[in-house]
Amino acid sequence: MNLTETTISSEPVYDGVLLHVRRDEVRLPDGETSGREWIEHPGASAVIPLYANGDTVLLRQFRYPPRREFLEAPAGKFDRPGEAPEALAARELEEEAGIRAETFTPLGVTYPCIGYSNEVIHLFLAEGLSDGVAGADDDEFVAPVRMPLAEAVEMARAGNILDSKTCVALLLAQAHLDARGEE
Structure with a gap:
């Protein structure tokens, strides 16, 4: 049919x-x-940064529509013509979290609002991390939170991380690491 x-x-x-x-x-x-x-919607990229010791960084951010704070993966929308999803992920990781990465592994895509939007979010795992220069937008206020990836994944599974792109990205990152034999 x-x-x-x-x-x-x-x-x-x-x-x-x-x-x-x-x-x-x-x-x-x-x-x-x-x-x-x-x-x-123009689309977006979101990224799970992974340090060699197994830590990740999420961002604590107030979101106006639901009027509350969330823990989120660094992410942002396309706003430069022709920008590739990986380039957007790299830009947002540095702007929002002050982190640069050597490698970005695609984890897939997610459509967070299929009933009323065409938004697609490209998901990445970032590794080979080093310090970058944070520079969030003038109207954007974020607080980076560093924690073990395993703790962030458990928070997503337990319903303590409520942002859908972050939950999907965390679970896909963990599945990717499991498949390559890492925790």
Whole structure:
């Protein structure tokens, strides 16, 4: 059974700095039509840095929409034309956490909001870490938190890390390390 919905028409509802809201009319698999409202997002990269001793760094950050602090993987959205996902991960790791990495291993992608957005987040494991120069955006306030990766993974499994991209990235990083025989 083909489940594809085909766009008949599309109109902008709101064009913001980051997000663009659209209203589409679609043809359903059964031939009927329906409306779809969705958010167009430029995409992002998120990275789990891993020190040789097994530590990682997450960022404590206040997020306005849910009005609370979260522990998150360093991450950011695409805002430079043609920027590659790995380059974005490297840039955000240094800007937000003050860390440079020699290698970035792709862990996969995740679509965090499939019911209302096309956002895709590219996930990476960063190794060969050294000090970089932190320089978060003027309106961005983050506090790096260094901890053992195993502790961060357990926090994700226990429901103490609530950011979905971070949970997915931590679990995929751990699975990658397990597959190569490391903890």
